Amino acid sequence: MNALDFLKDHETIRTDPVPEAEALVDVRHLNLWYGKAQALFGISVRFPRNQVTAIIGPSGCGKSTLLRSLNRMNDLIPGVRVEGEVLYEGINIYDPQVDPVAVRRHIGMVFQKPNPFPKTIFENVAFGLRLMGVKGSELEDRVVEALKRAALWNEVKDRFKKESGLRLSGGQQQRLCIARAIAVEPPLLLMDEPTSALDPIATQAIEDLILELKEHYTVVIVTHNMQQASRISDRTLFMHLGVLVEEGPTELMFTKPKHPYTEAYITGRFG
Amino acid sequence: MSSWQQTFGVDPWKDRVDRAFARALVLPLLLALALLAWLLGDTLYRSVSVQVLKADEGPGKTYAFGLSANEILRQELLARGYTEEEVQSALGDPRERRVLLMQNRVELMWNTHEGPFRYVVTGLRDERIADFSLLEGLRRWQELKANLKEGERLVLNPWLDQSFLTRVPSRSPLTAGIGTAIWGTVWVLGLALLIAIPVGIGTAILLEEYVREGRLNRILEVNLRNLAGVPSIVYGLLGLALFVRGMGLGPTILPAAMTLALLGIPVIVVTAREALRAVPESLRLAAFALGATRRQVAFRVVFPAALPGMVTGVILSAARLIGEAAPLLLVGAAAYVPFLPNSPLSEYTVIPVQIYLWVGMNLPEFARVAAAGILVMLLVLSVLYFLALYLRNRFRREW
Numbered sequence: 001m002n003a004l005d006f007l008k009d010h011e012t013i014r015t016d017p018v019p020e021a022e023a024l025v026d027v028r029h030l031n032l033w034y035g036k037a038q039a040l041f042g043i044s045v046r047f048p049r050n051q052v053t054a055i056i057g058p059s060g061c062g063k064s065t066l067l068r069s070l071n072r073m074n075d076l077i078p079g080v081r082v083e084g085e086v087l088y089e090g091i092n093i094y095d096p097q098v099d100p101v102a103v104r105r106h107i108g109m110v111f112q113k114p115n116p117f118p119k120t121i122f123e124n125v126a127f128g129l130r131l132m133g134v135k136g137s138e139l140e141d142r143v144v145e146a147l148k149r150a151a152l153w154n155e156v157k158d159r160f161k162k163e164s165g166l167r168l169s170g171g172q173q174q175r176l177c178i179a180r181a182i183a184v185e186p187p188l189l190l191m192d193e194p195t196s197a198l199d200p201i202a203t204q205a206i207e208d209l210i211l212e213l214k215e216h217y218t219v220v221i222v223t224h225n226m227q228q229a230s231r232i233s234d235r236t237l238f239m240h241l242g243v244l245v246e247e248g249p250t251e252l253m254f255t256k257p258k259h260p261y262t263e264a265y266i267t268g269r270f271g
Numbered sequence: 272m273s274s275w276q277q278t279f280g281v282d283p284w285k286d287r288v289d290r291a292f293a294r295a296l297v298l299p300l301l302l303a304l305a306l307l308a309w310l311l312g313d314t315l316y317r318s319v320s321v322q323v324l325k326a327d328e329g330p331g332k333t334y335a336f337g338l339s340a341n342e343i344l345r346q347e348l349l350a351r352g353y354t355e356e357e358v359q360s361a362l363g364d365p366r367e368r369r370v371l372l373m374q375n376r377v378e379l380m381w382n383t384h385e386g387p388f389r390y391v392v393t394g395l396r397d398e399r400i401a402d403f404s405l406l407e408g409l410r411r412w413q414e415l416k417a418n419l420k421e422g423e424r425l426v427l428n429p430w431l432d433q434s435f436l437t438r439v440p441s442r443s444p445l446t447a448g449i450g451t452a453i454w455g456t457v458w459v460l461g462l463a464l465l466i467a468i469p470v471g472i473g474t475a476i477l478l479e480e481y482v483r484e485g486r487l488n489r490i491l492e493v494n495l496r497n498l499a500g501v502p503s504i505v506y507g508l509l510g511l512a513l514f515v516r517g518m519g520l521g522p523t524i525l526p527a528a529m530t531l532a533l534l535g536i537p538v539i540v541v542t543a544r545e546a547l548r549a550v551p552e553s554l555r556l557a558a559f560a561l562g563a564t565r566r567q568v569a570f571r572v573v574f575p576a577a578l579p580g581m582v583t584g585v586i587l588s589a590a591r592l593i594g595e596a597a598p599l600l601l602v603g604a605a606a607y608v609p610f611l612p613n614s615p616l617s618e619y620t621v622i623p624v625q626i627y628l629w630v631g632m633n634l635p636e637f638a639r640v641a642a643a644g645i646l647v648m649l650l651v652l653s654v655l656y657f658l659a660l661y662l663r664n665r666f667r668r669e670w
Contacts, residue, residue, distance in 0.1 A: 076559060078484060105562030115553035118576050127571070128561040180561065 010041075013258045015248030018046040018235070024188060024218045025070060030084035032062075032069060034077070039065045041242045043084075047188075052210060052219045054233035054250065056226060058265065062242040063222045067190050070220065071107040072100040088188070105132065108181030108217075112193040114173035116165030116180070121147075121156055124165040124176055128184040142183055149216075150179035151209050171202025178209065182217065189213065191221040195228065207232050226266060230254050238262045311649070318430050318642035321408020323400040323415060324445075325423045344368075399445065402636050431643035439609045440625065444636035447629070449644050454611045455524070455604070455619035456651075460593055462528030462615060463535060468585055470532070471539030475581075478540075479547040480569040499537035506534045507598030515602050522603020525615040530602050531595060535588045542584025546577040579666030586659040590652055596623035622648050 020026065023046035032040035039062050047053050047070075055063040065074065072093060074080045085092045093103045105128070116124050125143045126134075134142060147153040147160065152175045156163070165176050174194060181189060191210070195203040210219055210232050223229050229236055229250065236253040238246045238261070246253065246262045257263040264270050341362060348358045361367045400423060403411070408427070416425050438448020482488050510530030520526040550573050558568040596604075604624040612619045620628075622644065629641035 071560065073556070073560060076556070101562055101564050103562075104560055109560035111553060111556065111560075113553060115551070115557045117554060117557065117572055127558070127563075131561060131563055131567060177557070180557075184561070 010243050010245065012044065012244045013246040013248075015246075015252050015258070018048045020046070022046075022048045024049045024089065025220075026085075026087040026090075027066075027070075028085040028087065030066075030069060030082070030086065032065060032074065032083075033081045035079040039242050040069070043244045045237060045244055045247055047218060047220055048235065049218050050214055050216075051234040052214055052221060052232055053235045053237065054229035055220065055222045055237045055239060056224075056229050056265070057237075057239035057245075058270065059224075061239040063237075063239050064192050065242075066239065066244075067192055067220060067222050070188070070190055071104050071109055073104070073109065075100050105184065106186055106188070108184065108186035108189045110174070110177050110181050110189070110191045110194045113197050114170055114177050116168070116173050116176050118164060118166055121160040121163055121165050121168070121176060125179050125183045127180060132184060146179040146183035149182055149213070150175045151205065151212075152176060152179055169202070171198050171205055174198060174202065174206060175209065178206070178213075182213070185216075187218060189217045189219045191219065193222050193224060196224060203228070226254075238265065240265070314642050314645050314649075316405060318639060318646055319405050320428055320430070320636075320639055321403045321405065321412070321415075321425070322428050323402075323419065323423055323425055325400055325420075341368075399636065402639075430639045431646050435643055436647070439611075440620070444632075444634055444640050447637070447640050449622065449625060449647055451608045451611055452620050452622045452625035452644075453647070455608070456593060456621045458524050458612050458615070458617075458619060459527045459531060459599070459621055460589060462524065463531035463592060464585070464589060466529060466532035467535040467539055467588075471536045471585075472543050472581060474536070474540045475543035475547055476569055476574065479544050480573060481565065495537050495540050499541055502597075503534055503595050504597045504601065506530055507601030509533065510598060510602040520616070522618065523616045524612055524619045527599050527602050527604065527619065527621075528615070530598050531592045534595065534598065535592050538588040538591065539585055542587070543577070543581045546580025546584060547573060549580060550576045579662055583659045583663050586655055586662070590655040590659075593651060593655070594623050594648065596621075596627050599624055600627070622651070 025047040027043055027045050027047075030040055030043040031038065043066060055066060057063050068074045069082060070086060070088075074082070082094055084094075086094055088103070088107070091098070093100075117127065119127075122143055125146050126139055129139055129142055144153065147156065152172060155172060156168070165173065168176060174197075178189075178194070195206050198206065207228065210221065213219060221229075221233065233250045235247065236250045237244060238253065238257075238259075240261050246257065246259045253262070254266060257266055345358050345362060348361070349355070353361075401415075403415075408415070412425070419425060435448050436453065437450040438446060439451050441447040478488055478491060507530060510526055510533070514520050514526030514529050515522060518526070554572055554576060555568050558572045563571065599621055603618075604620045608618050608620045626641050626644040626648065629637045629644060
């Protein structure tokens with residue numbers, strides 16, 4: 001198959017599509033350009049509530065771009081243009097009347113490299129809460145709660161008010177970033193390759209954490225690691241060259257991929 | 272020669288050339304350090320001299336080494352018949368005490384008879400008979416001592432002493448001090464920083480956090496770097512035309528501070544921008560992702576993270592401003608200010624200008640006064656540099 005034909009005409013192959021009622025986020029015909037270069041081509045997909053959806057694909061396929069367009073982080077890059085709709089709880093977040101800052105307060109994000117602020121552990125987690133005007137004992141309770149949920153509390157409980165977040169190990173820093181993101185109770189949590197900078201043990205801790213977070217949050221995770229996708233995700237999206245090639249339940253995607261590209265990628269023949 | 276030696280063998284010449292090259296690179300550094308050490312040593316040497324003095328009112332009294340100036344004044348006044356209450360009230364009032372200190376020279380001197388002493392020389396009537404450099408004076412100490420006439424005494428005078436820091440300028444080198452210049456410097460520098468810090472750091476935040484790209488930013492960038500390199504005398508001319516004449520402020524502290532602020536702003540902007548740029552982009556993204564507005568990102572995350580770097584930049588530019596004499600000569604630092612400045616519209620003089628004026632004086636002993644002044648200047652500068660160094664190390668961050 002020729003790559004250009006593929007870009008123009010591809011219809012996403014959907015296995016067990018998510019019904020509209022179960023979707024927290026509904027992306028409709030999303031096109032995105034960086035300047036003149038188009039990065040996303042007519043993406044339509046639904047992300048179901050309280051499930052983990054993994055986005056996989058080779059480097060440069062637009063998985064991070066798709067993830068960042070879910071909380072309008074792409075707006076910060078000069079020259080980005082977006083067409084199409086992203087419905088969050090039925091509201092199009094690209095509507096001109098929607099404030100991107102408010103969108104980001106509702107949707108948490110965890111980045112590839114742990115990026116704690118050079119402040120104490122407490123202040124790191126409290127940052128988002130302070131922006132929302134939470135104060136006093138409620139602030140403290142919610143910080144502790146977030147640290148507990150991020151499985152960091154036992155390691156830092158006797159020093160979290162004094163010690164800088166930068167003094168933690170890489171895996172702890174990433175869990176701190178997760179705590180910081182979930183402290184404001186965002187219904188949707190976006191994760192951009194959260195374990196790619198971590199060792200296997202720290203990765204294990206984060207993966208366990210993601211499975212627990214599923215109880216309360218909807219998680220969308222970009223990953224390079226297919227074992228990780230198969231271990232933690234309920235649904236998987238496979239992207240290639242800015243196109244959503246195939247999506248479906250993780251088990252089926254990994255055992256019976258339908259598109260030849262998907263099969264080739266999953267079996268390790270390219271990517 | 273076998274082939275492995277051609278590939279892996281040691282070539283002694285390469286090594287030698289390398290070492291010679293490294294040494295050649297170190298040479299200028301050593302030369303610079305040697306020159307600096309020589310300069311410092313020379314200044315120190317010149318700031319001490321052996322003098323034959325004649326006091327009109329007798330040789331003055333000697334007091335035990337280690338007493339404070341206040342205590343000496345107290346004893347001196349008591350000896351002259353003041354009551355304890357009068358002395359207490361006189362010394363308790365800062366203005367009265369200042370007048371007393373000005374009228375009574377309280378200095379550390381070594382005298383010929385009994386080792387280290389403090390003198391109170393009353394009435395400013397000391398008259399110089401002869402002034403010798405340190406080495407010559409020490410060599411001829413016995414000879415000079417034997418030849419002293421009635422009422423004369425031989426002293427080792429360290430010109431930089433406690434009272435030098437508080438005395439006002441004078442036509443006599445023996446009583447000239449750097450007190451007003453120190454206060455003038457404090458006033459001018461304080462006001463200049465008060466103007467330059469908010470403007471400079473505000474500009475840096477605007478350019479780095481708000482107007483990140485685009486033509487405006489590029490034009491300002493180039494111009495700021497050029498402005499930072501403009502000779503300070505040009506700023507002096509600007510200050511003279513704009514603030515002293517144009518705004519009619521006269522030769523007072525405020526226009527001087529405004530001129531120095533102009534001089535300092537470009538440097539502060541450039542260093543603050545570098546500090547802001549050193550804050551990793553990932554921190555900004557993290558804050559944006561938590562729903563912070565641009566203002567919140569700039570002031571709650573980036574500004575605190577960049578603060579140590581910005582403070583270091585401010586201190587270094589303050590160190591540069593403190594040594595500026597040229598622009599202040601133009602905007603009216605006065606030669607002789609016998610009182611301490613007390614408002615932004617007071618007349619003033621500053622340390623470097625004072626040193627400049629002393630160097631140009633006729634009496635050779637003013638060279639010693641100037642040397643003492645230079646030592647004060649160097650002391651202040653070292654304190655500032657070490658403060659900057661300390662802050663940089665104390666708050667160094669690994670991202």
